[in-house]
Amino acid sequence: MHADGIQGYNKPLEKKAMQYLMKGEDFAMVRDVFGSDVFSEAVMAERLPKNVFNIIRKVIYEGKPLEASTADVVANAMKDWAIERGATHYCHWFQPMTGMTAEKHDAFISPTRDGRTVMEFTGKELIQGEPDASSFPSGGLRATFEARGYTAWDCTSPVFVKRDGKNTTLFIPCAFCSYTSEALDKKTPLLRSMEAMNRAALRVLRCLGNTTAKSVMATLGAEQEYFLVDRDFFAKRLDLSLVGRTLFGAPAPKGQEMEDQYFGTLHDRVGTFMHELNQELWRLGISAKTQHREVAPGQYEIAPIFTTANVATDWNQLMMETLQNVALRHGFACLLHEKPFAGVNGSGKHNNWSMGTDDGLNLLEPGNTPHDNMVFMVFLCAIVRAVDKYASLLRATVASAGNDHRLGANEAPPAIVSIFLGEQLTDIFEQMANGKADHSKQKDNIELGVSSLPSLPKDSTDRNRTSPFAFTGNKFEFRMCGSALSTSGPTFIFNTSVAEVLSEMADELEKSKDVEKAAQKIIQRIAKEHKRIIFNGDNYTEEWREEAEKRGLPNLANTVEALATVMSDENVKLFEGQGVLTKMELAARTEILYEIYTKAINIEARTMLDMGRRDILGAAHRWAGRLARTARALDGSGHASDSVTKNLQTATKLCDALDVSLEKLEDVINEASRGGNAEAQAIAFCEKVLPVMEETREVADNLEQIMDAELWPLPTYSEMLFLR
Ligand code: ADP
Numbered sequence: 001m002h003a004d005g006i007q008g009y010n011k012p013l014e015k016k017a018m019q020y021l022m023k024g025e026d027f028a029m030v031r032d033v034f035g036s037d038v039f040s041e042a043v044m045a046e047r048l049p050k051n052v053f054n055i056i057r058k059v060i061y062e063g064k065p066l067e068a069s070t071a072d073v074v075a076n077a078m079k080d081w082a083i084e085r086g087a088t089h090y091c092h093w094f095q096p097m098t099g100m101t102a103e104k105h106d107a108f109i110s111p112t113r114d115g116r117t118v119m120e121f122t123g124k125e126l127i128q129g130e131p132d133a134s135s136f137p138s139g140g141l142r143a144t145f146e147a148r149g150y151t152a153w154d155c156t157s158p159v160f161v162k163r164d165g166k167n168t169t170l171f172i173p174c175a176f177c178s179y180t181s182e183a184l185d186k187k188t189p190l191l192r193s194m195e196a197m198n199r200a201a202l203r204v205l206r207c208l209g210n211t212t213a214k215s216v217m218a219t220l221g222a223e224q225e226y227f228l229v230d231r232d233f234f235a236k237r238l239d240l241s242l243v244g245r246t247l248f249g250a251p252a253p254k255g256q257e258m259e260d261q262y263f264g265t266l267h268d269r270v271g272t273f274m275h276e277l278n279q280e281l282w283r284l285g286i287s288a289k290t291q292h293r294e295v296a297p298g299q300y301e302i303a304p305i306f307t308t309a310n311v312a313t314d315w316n317q318l319m320m321e322t323l324q325n326v327a328l329r330h331g332f333a334c335l336l337h338e339k340p341f342a343g344v345n346g347s348g349k350h351n352n353w354s355m356g357t358d359d360g361l362n363l364l365e366p367g368n369t370p371h372d373n374m375v376f377m378v379f380l381c382a383i384v385r386a387v388d389k390y391a392s393l394l395r396a397t398v399a400s401a402g403n404d405h406r407l408g409a410n411e412a413p414p415a416i417v418s419i420f421l422g423e424q425l426t427d428i429f430e431q432m433a434n435g436k437a438d439h440s441k442q443k444d445n446i447e448l449g450v451s452s453l454p455s456l457p458k459d460s461t462d463r464n465r466t467s468p469f470a471f472t473g474n475k476f477e478f479r480m481c482g483s484a485l486s487t488s489g490p491t492f493i494f495n496t497s498v499a500e501v502l503s504e505m506a507d508e509l510e511k512s513k514d515v516e517k518a519a520q521k522i523i524q525r526i527a528k529e530h531k532r533i534i535f536n537g538d539n540y541t542e543e544w545r546e547e548a549e550k551r552g553l554p555n556l557a558n559t560v561e562a563l564a565t566v567m568s569d570e571n572v573k574l575f576e577g578q579g580v581l582t583k584m585e586l587a588a589r590t591e592i593l594y595e596i597y598t599k600a601i602n603i604e605a606r607t608m609l610d611m612g613r614r615d616i617l618g619a620a621h622r623w624a625g626r627l628a629r630t631a632r633a634l635d636g637s638g639h640a641s642d643s644v645t646k647n648l649q650t651a652t653k654l655c656d657a658l659d660v661s662l663e664k665l666e667d668v669i670n671e672a673s674r675g676g677n678a679e680a681q682a683i684a685f686c687e688k689v690l691p692v693m694e695e696t697r698e699v700a701d702n703l704e705q706i707m708d709a710e711l712w713p714l715p716t717y718s719e720m721l722f723l724r
């Protein structure tokens with residue numbers, strides 16, 4: 001090559017090298033940034049006197065009580081650390097039944113007599129807060145005049161500093177309960193369920209000869225799906241702004257049929273958004289790891305590395321909030337709704353769940369020969385039994401107005417709960433049901449037929465993307481959870497129901513003289529009794545629906561059907577027996593879920609009325625008027641047009657149809673809102689209002705497809721899904 005040519009290349013090369021250098025800097029930054037806003041164990045070790053640090057570790061890991069004097073020292077260290085990071089306030093951060101998080105900020109200031117201030121934060125302020133509870137959903141647990149509620153520091157989830165604009169605050173993860181100590185939040189039952197699981201799992205482990213584990217924790221890694229749409233489009237649509245999904249909108253000519261979005265290249269703007277998102281999450285110690293484009297246009301996913309279920313749930317809440325905040329800064333709106341757009345995939349949240357011991361053992365790790373891994377087999381069977389026995393309950397924990405659009409809609413798992421075990425484990429299960437399992441099918445290698453490509457070890461099971469509850473190597477992946485829902489619900493139900501089955505097992509094992517034999521017997525019994533819940537085929541097919549019905553598996557099609565099963569005696573006994581929820585708490589939560597469902601549909605329907613009348617009908621009338629004027633003008637010119645006449649007829653017909661439909665919608669909303677208990681109202685909204693909403697949408701979508709594009713008042717699916 002000509003010397004000049006090489007020289008000519010030098011400039012861009014220099015630029016490239018600079019970019020690499022910057023990447024190198026970024027790498028150093030990730031290490032520095034990661035966890036920099038978390039009052040982690042490492043920070044505590046550095047900042048607390050050694051004896052206090054040892055005490056606080058005992059409080060966190062062994063549940064020992066926290067003395068007031070220790071709390072004062074810890075609070076003071078937290079305050080100094082937070083102030084160094086620019087914090088002026090602290091807040092108790094909790095998760096009421098709204099599904100959102102709540103925070104009330106207090107400044108550290110404490111005025112002195114001479115008119116100045118010192119910065120103070122006491123142990124009492126750290127441990128306990130007393131927000132007015134009367135404006136949070138309580139499901140009748142507390143009347144407005146009994147307003148007291150308490151927040152209590154959950155020291156198992158680390159304290160952190162959060163920056164909102166210029167406001168920097170010390171966040172203290174908390175549980176939230178009523179004056180009479182009923183749980184009013186999503187965290188308390190989760191923590192109770194983790195303790196229940198720990199107790200039961202340790203008993204079983206001891207029986208099976210494990211003497212080293214001190215505790216067993218539920219672990220969780222939640223994959224979060226979301227959509228990004230341009231903020232300008234979002235602002236022009238009342239439906240997206242108020243309810244997070246499009247209530248109107250004809251399909252775009254292109255959807256996801258080319259299968260070209262999944263894992264597709266990132267657009268620059270989205271890449272930049274993700275970069276900042278990761279930085280923010282890493283600061284908070286959230287191990288955001290995986291990111292990619294999803295199946296639908298404009299849809300993405302992010303997943304952190306798993307951690308204990310309690311912290312993972314806090315992380316997921318923070319992740320949802322951070323997604324939305326960072327999106328706005330980049331001119332996007334982040335949609336967390338389960339079904340923002342009709343006709344393309346909705347968004348879910350895959351809850352990867354397992355159980356691990358404090359000394360690092362994953363109890364769902366099968367090893368090479370699962371059939372003779374007794375610990376694995378026993379815990380696997382416990383899960384199989386728990387999921388079969390409490391399938392309806394599991395279904396009910398993911399019931400919401402939003403998720404109803406997704407479950408069973410041929411893109412997400414159906415509303416029928418079943419378990420995918422894969423070939424190897426199903427084979428072992430069958431061997432057990434017929435007597436004793438004595439071999440495990442072995443893994444092969446994958447040969448690509450090209451000598452330069454490596455031979456790949458094959459997993460023992462293929463993936464099954466259609467199963468609601470799939471064994472994926474060394475964990476279960478629960479895929480029914482909606483993208484907007486807290487991971488607390490499904491997780492505390494797994495924990496509690498598995499704890500229940502493990503307690504039954506422990507009762508049996510502790511009594512037996514020959515543990516090995518007793519365990520075999522249990523496994524065999526479960527393999528026989530709960531075979532029906534295992535299904536490895538395609539869960540999206542009609543045949544599976546029929547088959548599931550034959551097997552007697554519940555198929556609860558929507559939220560009201562699912563919630564109707566919650567208050568069964570069996571469920572009450574489960575929750576009370578494991579100390580997770582009292583009957584009253586369970587009833588209150590169910591009532592809240594009914595109320596939230598009703599309110600969600602009520603708001604959607606009223607938004608539809610508003611948009612239907614003021615945006616769409618108004619525009620359609622203008623269109624009809626324009627056509628009428630054109631028709632008259634053309635007539636006058638002696639060139640009457642059939643297409644104008646035809647369009648005018650269609651326009652007036654559709655305008656009238658939309659008007660009729662909107663009138664009807666208003667009537668059914670009013671009718672459904674009339675009295676009745678929470679359940680009756682929810683049923684009325686489900687049965688009366690939803691179908692009329694669908695009718696109304698159909699008319700409007702027809703209008704959109706033929707109306708003058710210039711007059712259509714809303715951003716279209718093509719614009720929202722494809723413009724970046
Ligand atoms: P995918 O299902 O898309 O293949 P991955 O296999 O990468 O996704 O894992 C998804 C999630 O499962 C991640 O958040 C990961 O940390 C989590 N995960 C892995 N092992 C466990 C475990 N033992 N317990 C809980 N979650 C886990």
Ligand code: MG
Binds near residue numbers: 223350477
């Ligand atoms: Mg997954």
